[in-house]
Amino acid sequence: TRRLASLYEALVPYFSAADDPAPLYAHGGAWEKAFPGYEFDDSGRVCHxxxxxxxxxxxxxxxxxxxxxxxxxxxxxxxxxxLFTWDEEANELTVTALAPLPTGVPAQRFVTAPGETVLGFTDPSEVQRTLPLAYGAEQRDVPPVVWRTGPRSTEPHLLALGQPGSGTSTLLRSIALQALQHGDVVIVDGGGTGEYACLVGRDGVLAVECGLSGALASLEWAATETERRLIAVNRARQAGQAPPDDTRRPLWLLLDRPTSFTHLAAADGRKDPQALLQVPLRHGRAVNVTVVVAEQFDSADALGEALRQHTRARVVLGPATAEQLKAVLG
Structure with a gap:
């Protein structure tokens, strides 16, 4: 109860007013009326x-x-x-300490439909859907965070931000492995750390570029391919035919720390690779071209305007300040 009394005293400045004739919160007051329900965990900390x-x-x-x-x-x-649940009508706030999310999920194929990508896992209270996951010999149903891409997606491109070591490159590798089940992948690694060497030579991996020249060449091809797909789809529609099969096969452009190439290109007097993303970002959804970018917070200011505008699916990994979360997620 000392913890509850301490919480009560801390809330007094926020939940009290000088002209309140019968204050619910007052220094030295009774916390029992303010906290009608509570639970503690095994360590003695408040869990509800x-x-x-x-x-x-x-x-x-x-x-x-x-x-x-x-x-x-x-x-x-x-x-x-x-988890904070505000009931404005009843003037009540429910605080629940959430159980830790699973961290030992081994690499495996997720049971998803084409156009669905698993970004992670969340609490059961957030989504109704679950995915069967294998933990060794054991199998569990875990609620996923699913991102939908394709022509009907409302957020066809994704931006992931985090501090160094927060897992943005790991997320991109996971997305790449899922994308290869149904499509092709082009990877641009601005970090140059060899994080994607395991994907070189796999079926569907069109390129893994770690240098500026290779990145420019691959992204220029991707922009041209997007335009080619747009023209082919438009001609098919005018002829009353279905889009060609090669325009329906998903193409994924995965860029890890592209701002590193931005600085290199500026120093070398060459074109910024981010400029080559404008066509895929603006028109990729209609022809199954998806752009995924991972960047670190300290370089986020160097991201281009088109990239910021069209990557409306957002992910923040690792610790972040309230200002950073607001700037990225809104």
Whole structure:
């Protein structure tokens, strides 16, 4: 109960007003009325808490909510992820400590339909769907984060950002392996660390480029291929025919740290490889061309405007500040 009393005292400045005749929150007050429901885990930390707050608290303002959520995260125990459920009608906030997400998922083929890519896994409360995953001899059903691509996708291109070592390159490799089940892949590795050497020579891997010249050549080909597909699809429609098969086979352009080539190209007086992405970004969805970019936070400012505008599917990996999350995810 000392933890609850401490939480109560910390919330007093936010949930009290000087002219409130019967304050629910006051220094030295009774926390039992403010916290009608609570549970503790085996370590004695709060794992579930129902909080009542006064009707005059501005729970409709994101800034007000964020202050409370930040405070509760710090006071209830760092190192855990919390789910905050606001009930504005009842003036109640439910805080739930979420169980850690699975980290030991081995490499395997996911049971998905064409055009679906698994980006990761989430909590059961977030999605209704589950995927069967093998953990050695054991099999579990885990709720996935699925990204849908193709002509009907509302977010056909993806941008992943994170700190060094946060797993953006691992995510790109996972996407590449899933994409190869139904399509072709072009990989541009601006990091030059050999992260994608395991994919060289595989069926469907059209190129793995680690140098500026190779990156420019591959992306120029990709832009030309996108235009060729657009022309072929348009001619087929005018003739009342189905699009050619080669325009329906997915083509994936995976770029890891492309801003490294931006700096090299500027120093060498050559074209920025990002400029060659404009056609695939603007028109790729109609002809099954998908662009996926992974970049680090410290180089995000060097990403081109077209890339920022058209990569509406966003992923942030690893630790990030509230400002970084807002800038990337909105």
């Amino acid at each position: 808490l129902l909080i009542r707050y006064p009707a005059y608290f501005t729970d409709g303002e994101p800034e007000s909510r964020a202050r409370i959520e930040h405070l509760l995260t710090a006071k209830a125990g760092r190192g855990r992820e919390y």
